[in-house]
Amino acid sequence: MTLPAPARVGMPLDEVDTPALLLDLDAFEHNLETLERTLAGRQVRIRPHAKSHKCPRIALIQMQRGAVGVCCQKVSEAEALVDGGVTDVMVSNEIVGAGKLARLAALAKRARLSVLADHPDAVDALATAVRGTGASIEVLVEVDVGAGRCGTLPGEPAAVLAAHIAGKPGLRFRGIHAYQGGAQHLRTPAERESAIASAVDQVKDTLAALKRHGLEAEIVTGAGTGTYLLEAASGVYNEIQPGSYVFMDADYGRNLEADGTPVHTFRHSLFVLATVMSRPTPNRAVVDAGLKAHSVDSGNPSVAGVPGATFLRASDEHGTIQVASPFDLPLASKVKLIPGHCDPTVNLYDWLVCYRGSRVEDVWPIAARGAFY
């Protein structure tokens, strides 16, 4: 079920129904510009991750500004993006299961499509799915460069799998996917630099192994919002895939600059608009946005624009906020929360209410909300 949008174009922000997911267009555009500006002179292509926004409208804006395509994580997400007009999608994930692979092969006839693999059995299954369809799928080997999740070991094991891919009709070995997800939220620049330096070494080992097999990685991709400048400067990555940079969130906001201050490259553009539904004590305000309106996996949201206010805890439909003054956050007032973690929060909403100043400028469907198949 998709609920009606909580806002209409032209509506004052204060009339938007809550909870609502808001996008501050000025901050969003600042973030798009900042990514480009900070990459000026670097020889890297930008392929933003659409798992953060799940919104074809944003994907198209990113591509209009020079992105070569987008990444996503699921076949159904790729379908929603292609349905929305996106022409080049990398499913930066392993896809398993005959049904999903058949859909992937079908989609590859409608858009340029690439996908990852980290096991020969998965490659064989993908080749089987593609056979006879006339589709062609580009495959990258996922290499574990320190994240400890999916991926082959760097070096020879990755090259062996690449050779396996290269030998399969309908598949084309395209390169390596070396995303160090664990490095994105390391708090200090020194920690992030160390993690990416190690990843770069492992990428180099893998490129050398590929060369021994007579193979070349046309694409070396990875990087997220926390580390993309490091990969871009590495000389080995030629594509980067930050996602959260368009929005930011409270958790990314805890990363630090070299001088110990919070990172300030990007601005917070994503908010959950909530209403104060109960004001039971002088220092407690309860809002209508709980666990079903924002994800607390990476910590609680921050309260925007209310000095001294702290989001204490979320229950299913309630958010309990401690306020500094009995006059803060009166009953029925509205408040903007900065989500703890943008990606799973966006996935709770069908609509993104885009505003500038205090006026709703557009309402975009989050077409891939719930697209986890």
Place this chain on the structure above:
Amino acid sequence: MTLPAPARVGMPLDEVDTPALLLDLDAFEHNLETLERTLAGRQVRIRPHAKSHKCPRIALIQMQRGAVGVCCQKVSEAEALVDGGVTDVMVSNEIVGAGKLARLAALAKRARLSVLADHPDAVDALATAVRGTGASIEVLVEVDVGAGRCGTLPGEPAAVLAAHIAGKPGLRFRGIHAYQGGAQHLRTPAERESAIASAVDQVKDTLAALKRHGLEAEIVTGAGTGTYLLEAASGVYNEIQPGSYVFMDADYGRNLEADGTPVHTFRHSLFVLATVMSRPTPNRAVVDAGLKAHSVDSGNPSVAGVPGATFLRASDEHGTIQVASPFDLPLASKVKLIPGHCDPTVNLYDWLVCYRGSRVEDVWPIAARGAFY
């Protein structure tokens, strides 16, 4: 956007697309029967909480088995339930905002409807919304009996608000809502008994204060899956509203019986079916169900039926599981996860795949998924 269901009736469970939300019908029916059996002889009405399942089909089954109605938390949730055929809904929450109140008044002409209040301004706004519509809404005073979230203080403050409600045309004071949410997951029976004993004392104080104002609470409601036997035995609560009992979850499974063993009143009926998408090391299996497929706010899911397997961490679309043997959870196999917290997990899914044994018996729409307005 609502995605197609991941299963068809009659399909073997192993062919269901993943991630999928599964309901084991045998365990579900056991739980329905168990609630009734454990309440035999108690003078309490059952009004299960539909915020857990968000599914009119389940609400109707509960009412067919004797529930007097259901609770929910949001106006849009109530709308979805009434659209689905439910005739008696308590919105067990404060509702704020003219738009929401107008919808509530409209809904009160289609079903028996009650709602909570904890502030005279909210009561006035509700009375304004009802005026001239011909609707009648029953209002309960929410009393904070220890949860520390919404609600008036017990005793005189609650009675003063009740008198305020009773004086408003179109509103009818119906009783008090005294839910001790904080007690539900206290681990030992002694802790839960102590918390509910305190809540009962505060309810008694409130009933006495109401009497002084010449008012009577026809309904005294509260209780959840963790404590409902205590409220049912209290002699003051006459309605109870457990929700999670139909499903259970890993967090409720950590509550203890008096002998120190985990609670075993209800069975786990709710699972997230996931597929092993990567098997990068002998002891690591990665499944396709991460933060967008289950909520980790109350801890990680448990892995059902795989001895020695531990769910280590969820990222957006991945779940990393440590397995005891290299032969456990092979690539492309499926596994059932017991969600850490059922309510926000259910809210991520559009479909509930109901099965018995190894066969899909029905697929129910989770009609109020995302209904947080």
